[in-house]
Amino acid sequence: MKPSFLSGLCAAFLLATPCVTFAADGAEAVPVVESIPVDYPVRALREGRQGAVTILLIIGADGRSKSCAIASSSGHVDLDRAACQSALRLTGFPPVADGSDLRFMRKAEFRILE
Numbered sequence: 001m002k003p004s005f006l007s008g009l010c011a012a013f014l015l016a017t018p019c020v021t022f023a024a025d026g027a028e029a030v031p032v033v034e035s036i037p038v039d040y041p042v043r044a045l046r047e048g049r050q051g052a053v054t055i056l057l058i059i060g061a062d063g064r065s066k067s068c069a070i071a072s073s074s075g076h077v078d079l080d081r082a083a084c085q086s087a088l089r090l091t092g093f094p095p096v097a098d099g100s101d102l103r104f105m106r107k108a109e110f111r112i113l114e
Contacts, residue, residue: 037086038082038083038086038087038108038110039082039086040082040110041078041079041081041082043078044076044078044079044082044110045112048112049076049078049079049110050074050110050111050112051073051074051075051076051079051109051110052072052074052107052108052109052110053070053072053073053074053079053080053083053107053108053110054070054071054072054105054106054107054108055068055069055070055071055083055084055087055105055106055107055108056068056069056070056071056103056104056105057087057088057090057103057104057105057106058101058102058103058104059093059096059101059102059103059104060101061095061096061098061099061100061101062095063092063093063094063095063096064091064093065087065088065089065090065091065093066101067088068083068084068087068088069084070083070084071105074108074110079108079110082108082110083108086108087106
């Protein structure tokens with residue numbers, strides 16, 4: 001097994017598909033995030049665990065990451081946790097003028113390249 005490394009750390013990315021963003025009232029909004037880097041948990045890498053996680057990330061009206069929930073689990077708690085922890089560390093979202101939260105669905109794939 002050969003992991004892919006990014007700056008010395010094995011990484012995965014939250015992919016932009018499906019890439020639909022909705023405002024709190026259900027109206028479609030413009031996507032703000034295209035991809036999110038996620039660190040591959042060392043133990044999962046060592047044990048050869050792989051999987052895909054779909055998360056729901058909520059950005060508050062102030063532009064800060066507010067919460068993350070697992071919409072579809074990878075089947076491995078540490079991969080699910082790594083996807084949410086990385087998503088919650090994101091910064092730089094603009095405040096929302098109407099005071100509503102933004103919701104983003106993203107998929108994180110953890111794969112070890114052979």
